[in-house]
Amino acid sequence: MSNANGSPDSRFPSYEKPPVNEVLCGIRFEIPQGLKLPHIGLLWEKFRKEYPNIQHTMPIAASPNEFLIDIATGAPIPRVWFINRADNQLIQFQTDRLYFNWRQRGDSYPRYSNLIVQWEAVLNTVETFFAESEIGKLTPIECDLTYINHIEKGSGWESVDDLPNVFKDFGWKKSRSRFLPNPTAIGWEAFFPLPDKKGQLLARLRQGTRVEDQVPLLILEMIARGLGESKDRRGIREWFDTAHEWIVCGFADLTTDRIQTKVWRREHASADG
Numbered sequence: 001m002s003n004a005n006g007s008p009d010s011r012f013p014s015y016e017k018p019p020v021n022e023v024l025c026g027i028r029f030e031i032p033q034g035l036k037l038p039h040i041g042l043l044w045e046k047f048r049k050e051y052p053n054i055q056h057t058m059p060i061a062a063s064p065n066e067f068l069i070d071i072a073t074g075a076p077i078p079r080v081w082f083i084n085r086a087d088n089q090l091i092q093f094q095t096d097r098l099y100f101n102w103r104q105r106g107d108s109y110p111r112y113s114n115l116i117v118q119w120e121a122v123l124n125t126v127e128t129f130f131a132e133s134e135i136g137k138l139t140p141i142e143c144d145l146t147y148i149n150h151i152e153k154g155s156g157w158e159s160v161d162d163l164p165n166v167f168k169d170f171g172w173k174k175s176r177s178r179f180l181p182n183p184t185a186i187g188w189e190a191f192f193p194l195p196d197k198k199g200q201l202l203a204r205l206r207q208g209t210r211v212e213d214q215v216p217l218l219i220l221e222m223i224a225r226g227l228g229e230s231k232d233r234r235g236i237r238e239w240f241d242t243a244h245e246w247i248v249c250g251f252a253d254l255t256t257d258r259i260q261t262k263v264w265r266r267e268h269a270s271a272d273g
Helices: 038-047 112-132 160-166 233-254 257-262
Strands: 020-029 053-057 079-083 089-094 097-103 140-152 187-193 200-209 216-226 266-268
Touching (some): 020 112, 038 079, 038 089, 089 112, 112 233, 216 233
Antiparallel strands (some): 020 097, 020 140, 053 079, 089 097, 187 200
């Protein structure tokens, strides 16, 4: 976590070279009755100066059997991306979701205190647009804070045998007595409850390959989803602060002191604190 001026908060683990590749702040909300497809273009005008590029992609469904369509016409509802010139920030919008992403494009991780302010500015703009256009109120159902970490091969690990050097709780030990060879790919996930019934934290580990240079990766996703009893803006901010604390401290709890100090260069706060 960071303090008000954007520097790391000394109460929580922080790193000079964190493996964060992408951060997502978002909210799922009740579909406003007045929202129509032309409103998406009007909304882009609110962001177009800073986010001049636009793409559309498949919508995200709340359940596997859900298919989002416009009730009046039966037309499928797209998910649109508003992308900034540097390609490191984007706003995702569909009729029931709003997300703000930072993604690594050669720049440094800008810290949570900066990202949460940018996210709240995006949310403010959309809420104001809904009110001005008489679309309806933005009523939250679920909040989402996601951190995606890319741990490159050669940065603390070379093969599955090295998993104990990266993660405290996982390993694969090959011996002559075993029938199975070393696995070619690994995957793992675990769910943890957030305090005060605010949702849950999902830690998911998988392997992948970076597209641009084909470098093998361990991908650790830390995904917090939920909402507290208070659904006003203060309650939403409190939820994001709690989610961020759990992601940061959970990340430190899952990974070893060795990789934190030698590869990511932990700046302060012990992994146990």
